[in-house]
Amino acid sequence: MHKSPKAKLASAESLHRLALYHCLLTDFLLCGKKITTSKEIASKLGLNESTVRRDLSLTGNAPGKRGIGYDASSLRQRIGDFLALPPFAPFAMVGSVAVATAVFNFFPVEKFGFVPIAFFSEEPGDWGKAINGREVRPVDDISPALTSLGVNVALVACHPSWV
Known part of the structure; x- marks a missing residue:
């Protein structure tokens, strides 16, 4: 803040x-x-x-x-x-497409001022799929992608072995 x-x-x-x-x-x-x-x-x-x-x-x-x-x-x-809160906060989602879809069906993040702008998965079958018009990328791409997108917040919902 x-x-x-x-x-x-x-x-x-x-x-x-x-x-x-x-x-x-x-x-x-x-x-x-x-x-x-x-x-x-x-x-x-x-x-x-x-x-x-x-x-x-x-x-x-x-x-x-x-x-x-x-x-x-x-x-x-x-x-x-x-409080100088931004009107929206860009964030990244780390997890499978199935988990991300479930989260977004249950929790409308946009209504709370969060805008999902990047998705990452460890599952090769998820890579290239789209969620909210954004391509799912490999977890290995996180560091350079988050820096270039200006993302400071990430929702991590994945198997513990991924992290």
């Missing part, structure tokens, strides 16, 4: 909680929830309401309305901007 200039003035604890709020708001949005309150956020995370409001005030005028709550999407965006 790259902090914005304003975020550098916040405590590590507040920054950690803001990241948790960002994740919780993402969950809310994925479930179709459009409005939330500091009370609800506090309850879900086992915090005090005043702590949540104080943390949110660090981001500037949080888009909340007294008695109604916060627009979850606007609040998530405001927190993301404050």
Whole structure:
């Protein structure tokens, strides 16, 4: 996480909680929830309401309305901007095509801001196949490929003997 200039003035604890709020708001949005309150956020995370409001005030005028709550999407965006979170994070997947397909069917990574841009497998039968329009490459190609693609995150779901 790259902090914005304003975020550098916040405590590590507040920054950690803001990241948790960002994740919780993402969950809310994925479930179709459009409005939330500091009370609800506090309850879900086992915090005090005043702590949540104080943390949110660090981001500037949080888009909340007294008695109604916060627009979850606007609040998530405001927190993301404050924490200088990128709009998406490119990542690589290491594992067989079968495992990658299962993961993507179960877990919609794009909805959480992750974009799969590279796939690697130890299985020769997987090489050359496509997942999400990307060619599956041999595991031996990881190091040069990740450097050239600017990937900092990888999801590794493979047999322990591969690593």
